[in-house]
Amino acid sequence: MARKILLEHANIPGIKTYEVYRQNGGYRSVEKAIKSMTPDEVVEEVKTSGLRGRGGAGFPTGMKWSFIDKKSGKPRHLVCNADESEPGTFKDRFLMEYIPHLLIEGMITSSYALGCNLSYIYIRGEYMWVFRILEKAIKEAYAAGWLGKNILGSGYDLDLHVHCGAGAYICGEETALIESLEGKRGNPRIKPPFPAVSGLWANPTVVNNVESIAAVPWIVNNTGEEYAKIGIGRSTGTKLISASGHIKNPGVYEIELGLSVDEFMNSDEYLGGMMDDRPLKALVPGGSSVPILPSHLIYKNAEGGDRLMSYESLSEGGFQSGSMLGSGGFIVYNDTTCIVRNTWNFSRFYHHESCGQCSPCREGTGWMEKVLHRIETGHGREEDIELLWDIQRKIEGNTICPLGDAAAWPVAAAIRHFREEFEYHVRFPEKVKNRDHFVAEPFEKVRHLVAKQEI
Amino acid sequence: MTMEISNAKQVINIDAKLTERINELLSHYPADKKKSALLPVLHEVQDAHDNWLSIELQDKVAEILEIKPIEVYEVVSFYTMFNQKPIGKYMFEFCRTSCCAIRGAENLMDYTCEKLGIKEGETTPDGMFTVVGVECLGACGYAPMMQLGDYYKEHLTKEKVDEIIEDCRNGKVNLH
Numbered sequence: 250m251a252r253k254i255l256l257e258h259a260n261i262p263g264i265k266t267y268e269v270y271r272q273n274g275g276y277r278s279v280e281k282a283i284k285s286m287t288p289d290e291v292v293e294e295v296k297t298s299g300l301r302g303r304g305g306a307g308f309p310t311g312m313k314w315s316f317i318d319k320k321s322g323k324p325r326h327l328v329c330n331a332d333e334s335e336p337g338t339f340k341d342r343f344l345m346e347y348i349p350h351l352l353i354e355g356m357i358t359s360s361y362a363l364g365c366n367l368s369y370i371y372i373r374g375e376y377m378w379v380f381r382i383l384e385k386a387i388k389e390a391y392a393a394g395w396l397g398k399n400i401l402g403s404g405y406d407l408d409l410h411v412h413c414g415a416g417a418y419i420c421g422e423e424t425a426l427i428e429s430l431e432g433k434r435g436n437p438r439i440k441p442p443f444p445a446v447s448g449l450w451a452n453p454t455v456v457n458n459v460e461s462i463a464a465v466p467w468i469v470n471n472t473g474e475e476y477a478k479i480g481i482g483r484s485t486g487t488k489l490i491s492a493s494g495h496i497k498n499p500g501v502y503e504i505e506l507g508l509s510v511d512e513f514m515n516s517d518e519y520l521g522g523m524m525d526d527r528p529l530k531a532l533v534p535g536g537s538s539v540p541i542l543p544s545h546l547i548y549k550n551a552e553g554g555d556r557l558m559s560y561e562s563l564s565e566g567g568f569q570s571g572s573m574l575g576s577g578g579f580i581v582y583n584d585t586t587c588i589v590r591n592t593w594n595f596s597r598f599y600h601h602e603s604c605g606q607c608s609p610c611r612e613g614t615g616w617m618e619k620v621l622h623r624i625e626t627g628h629g630r631e632e633d634i635e636l637l638w639d640i641q642r643k644i645e646g647n648t649i650c651p652l653g654d655a656a657a658w659p660v661a662a663a664i665r666h667f668r669e670e671f672e673y674h675v676r677f678p679e680k681v682k683n684r685d686h687f688v689a690e691p692f693e694k695v696r697h698l699v700a701k702q703e704i
Numbered sequence: 705m706t707m708e709i710s711n712a713k714q715v716i717n718i719d720a721k722l723t724e725r726i727n728e729l730l731s732h733y734p735a736d737k738k739k740s741a742l743l744p745v746l747h748e749v750q751d752a753h754d755n756w757l758s759i760e761l762q763d764k765v766a767e768i769l770e771i772k773p774i775e776v777y778e779v780v781s782f783y784t785m786f787n788q789k790p791i792g793k794y795m796f797e798f799c800r801t802s803c804c805a806i807r808g809a810e811n812l813m814d815y816t817c818e819k820l821g822i823k824e825g826e827t828t829p830d831g832m833f834t835v836v837g838v839e840c841l842g843a844c845g846y847a848p849m850m851q852l853g854d855y856y857k858e859h860l861t862k863e864k865v866d867e868i869i870e871d872c873r874n875g876k877v878n879l880h
Binding site for chain 1: 732733734737739740741742743744746747769771775778779782783784785786800801802803805806807810811838839840841842843844845846847851854855856880
């Protein structure tokens with residue numbers, strides 16, 4: 250069995266409660282940090298650990314912490330991003346639902362490191378039952394003296410609250426999340442100023458993903474150096490992977506970074522191979538926003554080297570032949586999947602979730618959805634494929650926040666790797682009228698129809 | 705993301721229990737940042753008012769938080785979880801994004817609509833059920849699934865949907 254850091258205690262009965270969590274070594278990192286370390290020493294440990302943001306961007310957490318403005322004298326805030334909404338991702342929910350105190354412990358230790366006296370956990374509104382689990386856990390932590398005034402007699406005060414969103418993917422973007430926490434629409438802000446200087450209520454603010462915060466207690470207890478020994482290269486530590494789609498064992502897995510994609514996909518310890526033993530067609534390894542990979546680029550990169558579960562290996566080959574680790578939303582597709590339909594599905598998602606501030610995203614996501622829908626339903630035109638390429642290219646890089654890029658990349662990758670499937674839809678409209686058109690007759694079997702057209 | 709104005713009447717009742725809960729939520733934010741409590745307060749108020757927010761109710765929330773009504777309207781119309789018109793007592797929100805779609809969510813939603821005799825987005829004439837398709841709810845590994853009230857119903861099949869409908873009709877389903 251691989252090493253577990255975050256989910257080590259996940260299966261202990263009653264671990265949700267304060268008593269059991271504490272009996273299993275919970276809150277030790279708070280004791281250690283507050284009693285024997287300065288805040289800057291905690292920041293240094295996290296820097297040494299090499300921990301990278303687990304929400305998707307992979308920015309080094311310790312470095313992000315070191316940017317927080319401590320000179321202005323304004324109150325500082327730590328906000329935990331629990332607005333998990335990236336399609337394919339459900340790991341934070343698992344962590345919060347089953348080991349809520351791990352996140353709370355991480356929030357206390359991290360808030361101490363950053364010098365915050367008022368911190369929040371921003372959770373998506375749909376996770377309402379998890380919101381209540383966290384509310385209860387926070388109450389327990391207050392009652393046990395881990396939160397409130399003068400924690401452990403140190404003079405350090407911290408208030409921690411959980412705040413719920415109300416159904417907006419965009420609030421996972423850190424500045425939109427801050428707007429939403431201020432009681433506004435989730436419109437991302439123009440950066441700079443960065444939240445580290447001017448965030449929540451114009452105070453210096455750090456926003457970190459649930460999984461990043463939950464890794465902090467282990468790092469403080471065992472040192473950053475030990476954490477950095479786990480993993481591979483600059484991908485240190487463990488990562489939670491949310492696995493879904495056509496696989497035998499969907500669910501949340503903790504892996505050591507550097508595990509091979511082949512082993513993760515096919516060993517019984519993890520996904521157990523393909524559902525119904527059907528052929529693998531494609532993989533989205535890091536949530537809907539990252540480029541889709543065709544089967545020949547999943548286990549091996551374009552050079553023939555093994556593909557590993559790490560930030561670097563999954564992006565080998567750039568967007569031409571690679572993808573990204575992203576949030577770890579690992580979506581597996583078998584041969585019955587229609588890539589055009591799936592791309593249309595993603596485009597509908599981004600169109601629905603665009604906040605509407607920037608024209609390229611507001612309009613472009615809608616155009617992509619419409620064009621993809623007409624191709625998928627058998628009303629496509631030959632020039633639509635170029636049109637889609639053109640739209641996605643004009644969205645990418647032209648918006649305030651990365652939602653525009655996130656909407657553009659899946660479309661670009663689908664056309665890049667599965668162009669003949671788009672062409673098939675345009676040339677044989679009658680064959681794609683049925684929603685499940687590739688279930689009875691997977692694309693592999695009808696590929697010759699496209700080949701004959703000499704493309 | 706548009707503002708809708710419903711002509712339906714809503715009885716507004718901010719009782720002692722709800723007031724207490726609102727005050728608890730307000731205590732989570734600095735005294736001069738009451739507006740920050742808007743989203744959590746709207747959730748509580750909506751839950752206590754048949755799961756929708758009339759303009760009058762939104763005005764009331766503005767009054768409680770000491771902000772302008774427009775500051776509430778613009779938020780209510782932005783977030784998908786706030787309903788601007790009356791909906792069925794039991795709202796089946798089927799996730800239809802990729803991971804659920806490839807595991808049969810669309811066909812299951814069609815089955816549910818057919819069984820209830822409505823189209824997606826509609827409410828049954830008796831006001832009991834609404835069926836809507838929504839975007840990713842973060843339950844991708846447990847697809848297909850739907851949200852019902854504060855809870856998720858996962859690994860759905862036609863049989864399970866039948867059972868849930870029966871349980872709703874018999875008042876056996878807790879929404880909050």
